[in-house]
Amino acid sequence: MKNTTIVIGESAPLTEEIMQQFGFIIAPFKLDWPEGENLTGDMFTKMRESKKQGIKTTPKTSQPSMGSFKKCFEEALTKTQYVLAITISSVISGTHNSAMQAKKMFPDDIQERIFIVDSFNVDAAETLLAIKAAEMDEQGLPINEIVKKLEEQKNQTKLFGMLESPYWLEAGGRLGHGVAVLLEQMQKIGMRPILSVIDGLVKPANLKMQAQDTANALFKQTENIIKDPLSNNKKISLAITHADNLTEAQKLKELFIKNYPQIKIEFVTQMGPVIGAHVGPGALISCTIQD
Secondary structure, three states, rough: OOOOEEEEOOOOOOHHHHHHHHEEEOOEEEEEOHHHHHOOHHHHHHHHHHHHHHOOOOOEOOOOHHHHHHHHHHHHHOOOOOEEEEOOOOOOOHHHHHHHHOOOOHHHHHOOOOOEEEEOOOOOHHHHHHHHHHHHHOOOHHHHHHHHHHHHHHHHHEEEEEOOOOOOHHHHOOHHHHHHHHHHHHHHHOOOEEEEEEEEEEEEEEEEEOOOHHHHHHHHHHHHHHHHHHHHOEEEEEEEEEEEOOOHHHHHHHHHHHHHHEEEEEEEEOOOOOHHHHHOOEEEEEEEOOO
């Protein structure tokens, strides 16, 4: 019997199958890009076209408001005894704080039914944690045990990503021009950084030479993390997201299927506009979680 409804931010990528299976409630972010309204296609197509046209603005995102979270919590509480919100890292977004403030808007007895977990991560990691929470709820674990387990599992969640270009990080003000130029020059000779989430922040995790093949580079980086747990019979789940880069995403999936068939591949999907607006088209992410 389902006792908990999970609320997850729009920053997390979700497929229709996942939504139907687990019934997550989505806390919406806001996307603002007036210049993009004059372009055609999906967001990533528009971003590519805007770069060609020399449009200097980028899509801007803002976190869900307290009011949005309050509505999500109210809806969740009509369905189940408890509500569990899983948010994008509090170090890079105020989403977690919005959720916490929304919780305080309820009477004390209702607050006792609302639980909020900071994923301390982004993108696919948020979704993987939400899936694990839903599965534990289906197994009948009490909400306090689910939260405790999630706090442990989020430290076992590893995300790695590669960008097509540092252009969008610079355009969005998250990377200085000098660093962006240096990264572009490095990429021309096949040297590219692999990004990860460290202490809640997106940081370089490694520098790969001859890394034109992003799928293979991400596979090898992830492989370093999963080898030991798998050799000790630990269970690993995997998620892959991309920003209009399905070919490399499918290639990455096939590498895991061929080399580590015991891994459970939860989903392969295009990342949403919240993360995509910052990393830009062509980005690719590999994320694993250890049970």
